[in-house]
Amino acid sequence: MQEFWQSCVHSLAQELPPEQMKAWVHPLSFLSFDEELGEVRVSAPNAIKQNWARTNYTQRIQELASNWFNRPGIRVIFQVARRDHHVSQVHGPAVSPPAGQPGTETGSVAASAGHTNGTAQPLNGHAINGASHVQAKAATPASATKEPVVIIESGIQAPEDHVYKRSHMNANLTFESLVIGKSNQLANAASAQIVENPGVSSYNPFFLYGSTGLGKTHLMHAIGNALFKAGKVSRVRYIHADQYYSDMVKSFQTNTFDDLKRYYHSLDLLLIDDIQFFRKKERTQEEFFLLYETMVQRGRQIVITSDTYPRELQDINNRLTSRFDSGLTVQIEPPELEMRVAILLRKAEEKTAIVLKEEAAFFIAKHLRSNVRELEGALSRVSAYAGFHGVKIITVEFCKEALKDLLSVSIGQITVENIQKTVADFYKLKVQEMYSKRRPANIAMARQIAMYLAKELTQKSLPEIGDSFGGRDHTTVLHAVRKITEQRAKNAELNHQLHVLEQTLKG
Numbered sequence: 001m002q003e004f005w006q007s008c009v010h011s012l013a014q015e016l017p018p019e020q021m022k023a024w025v026h027p028l029s030f031l032s033f034d035e036e037l038g039e040v041r042v043s044a045p046n047a048i049k050q051n052w053a054r055t056n057y058t059q060r061i062q063e064l065a066s067n068w069f070n071r072p073g074i075r076v077i078f079q080v081a082r083r084d085h086h087v088s089q090v091h092g093p094a095v096s097p098p099a100g101q102p103g104t105e106t107g108s109v110a111a112s113a114g115h116t117n118g119t120a121q122p123l124n125g126h127a128i129n130g131a132s133h134v135q136a137k138a139a140t141p142a143s144a145t146k147e148p149v150v151i152i153e154s155g156i157q158a159p160e161d162h163v164y165k166r167s168h169m170n171a172n173l174t175f176e177s178l179v180i181g182k183s184n185q186l187a188n189a190a191s192a193q194i195v196e197n198p199g200v201s202s203y204n205p206f207f208l209y210g211s212t213g214l215g216k217t218h219l220m221h222a223i224g225n226a227l228f229k230a231g232k233v234s235r236v237r238y239i240h241a242d243q244y245y246s247d248m249v250k251s252f253q254t255n256t257f258d259d260l261k262r263y264y265h266s267l268d269l270l271l272i273d274d275i276q277f278f279r280k281k282e283r284t285q286e287e288f289f290l291l292y293e294t295m296v297q298r299g300r301q302i303v304i305t306s307d308t309y310p311r312e313l314q315d316i317n318n319r320l321t322s323r324f325d326s327g328l329t330v331q332i333e334p335p336e337l338e339m340r341v342a343i344l345l346r347k348a349e350e351k352t353a354i355v356l357k358e359e360a361a362f363f364i365a366k367h368l369r370s371n372v373r374e375l376e377g378a379l380s381r382v383s384a385y386a387g388f389h390g391v392k393i394i395t396v397e398f399c400k401e402a403l404k405d406l407l408s409v410s411i412g413q414i415t416v417e418n419i420q421k422t423v424a425d426f427y428k429l430k431v432q433e434m435y436s437k438r439r440p441a442n443i444a445m446a447r448q449i450a451m452y453l454a455k456e457l458t459q460k461s462l463p464e465i466g467d468s469f470g471g472r473d474h475t476t477v478l479h480a481v482r483k484i485t486e487q488r489a490k491n492a493e494l495n496h497q498l499h500v501l502e503q504t505l506k507g
C-alpha cells in the first residue's frame, strides 16, 4: 500500500510547484486502503492542512487511486492525525478515530476541487501566492451523485471550560465550515501560516479586509479556534471594535480601567473585528496603540478585520494605520459564481432539511452576487418557504417563487445607463464620454470600467452592452471585461475603486 502513496506523491510532484509540495503534500501521510469500502484514508497533521488537501487534492488523488487499484469511484478521506499517530501506522490497518475525538468524521458533502497551481508561502510579510478552482460540480450533494464523496469533519465541540468561554469565540466558525474558492484562497492560506506559527512579525498583525458578509469574521474565528484547539494559545479574546470602545468607556465610568488594560495586555491572541469603528475615537485608538505595541513586541498574534485596507481607513491615526500595514494585509473578494454555488449546496446540505438541486443553486448564485450573508438569507427563505409548503426537493421554479421579491430587486435595479452615469460622476467625466469615440487614456479606461460593471451587474449580453456604449462591437466589450478583470486582480487601487462603484450602484 505504501507504494501507492509513494507513486501518488511522485505524480503530484510532477504537477505542483515544490513549495506547494513542501507546505501541503509532504505533511500528509497515507493511512489505509479499505478494499471492501473502496476508501483511501490519508492523515493530515491539522485541520487546516486537512481542509486544504480536501479542497485541492481530492479529485487528483481519487484519479490516481482509481488507476492504481484499478477500480472506479474510490473515496478519499482526509482526517486529522490523532496525537498518537506515528508514521509507522502508515503500514497498519485502517485507522479511524473514535467518535467525538478530533478527526472524527460526520456527514458527507462532495467538495472536491480541481488541481491547484498556486503556492502558499508568505512573501516577506506582505503577500501570499496561490490560485485554485472550486468547481460547482464538485459540490453536488452526495445523495444526488455517483461521484466519489469526501467526508467533512464536523465543527469543533465548544470546549466547556471557562477559558474558552471568556474568549467570546464562536465554536462553529472553523476552517472546516468554510468553503474555499479563488476569492478567499489567499486569506485562507495566510491563515494557515498563522496557525502554524502565530506571532511571527511578518504576519503580525494579520489584517483582513473586504466588503461586508464575505467571511472575514468567520476566518478570524477559525484562526482562533484552530490555535486554541492546537493548544498554542489560551488567553484569547474576540471582540468587535465597537464593543472594545464601549468596554473602555464603561471601565472609565466604573474606575476599572487598569483591570481592563491588564486583561488585554495579558492576551496571547486578540481578534478584533471591524476596526473601522475606531473612527474618531481618539482615546480608544491611543489605548489600542499601546496594546498593539505590547502584543507585537511579545510575539502575541493580533488579527484585525476591516472594510478597507489600512491606508484607506478614515479618521484613524496614521501611527496606527502604518502599524496595521506592517504585518500581512490580505483581501477577501466577493465569491465567484462557482464558489457561490458551492457555498449554497454545502449550506443547504449541512444546515437545512431541503435538497437543493444544483440548477436551483446555480439560479440563486447567478442572481445574488455580492456576498455570502445574502446567499445565506436567500437559502433560509427558500428553506422556510419549502417547510411551509411541505416541499423537500428544491427546483429552479420553486426558487423563483420563493425569492420573487428579492430577485426582482436584484435583477431590475441596476441599468447600463445607471452604471454609465455613476462611473462618469466618479471619474468626473461627462456621461456623453461613455458613448463617444474619444480615446484619451482616462476616458477609455473609465469606459472600460463601465462596460465591465455592466457585464457584472446586469443581465445584458455583450452585444447589448456594446450597443449602449455608442454602438461598439461585442469584442470591444469582451476586451474591456477581460482587461479590467486582470487589472483588478493586480492593482489594489483599481480594485478599491471598483468596490466603491459596486457598493454605490447596489445602494
Ligand SMILES: Nc1ncnc2c1ncn2[C@@H]1O[C@H](COP(=O)(O)OP(=O)(O)OP(=O)(O)O)[C@@H](O)[C@H]1O
Pocket: 173, 177, 178, 179, 180, 184, 210, 211, 212, 213, 214, 215, 216, 217, 218, 219, 274, 307, 343, 372, 373, 376
Ligand atoms: N467561504 C465561506 N464559506 C462558508 N460560509 C461563509 C463563507 N464566507 C462567509 N460565510 C458565512 O457568511 C456569513 C457572513 O460572514 P462573516 O460574518 O464572516 O462576514 P464579514 O466579512 O465579517 O462581514 P461584516 O464585514 O459585515 O462583519 C457567516 O454566516 C459566514 O459563516
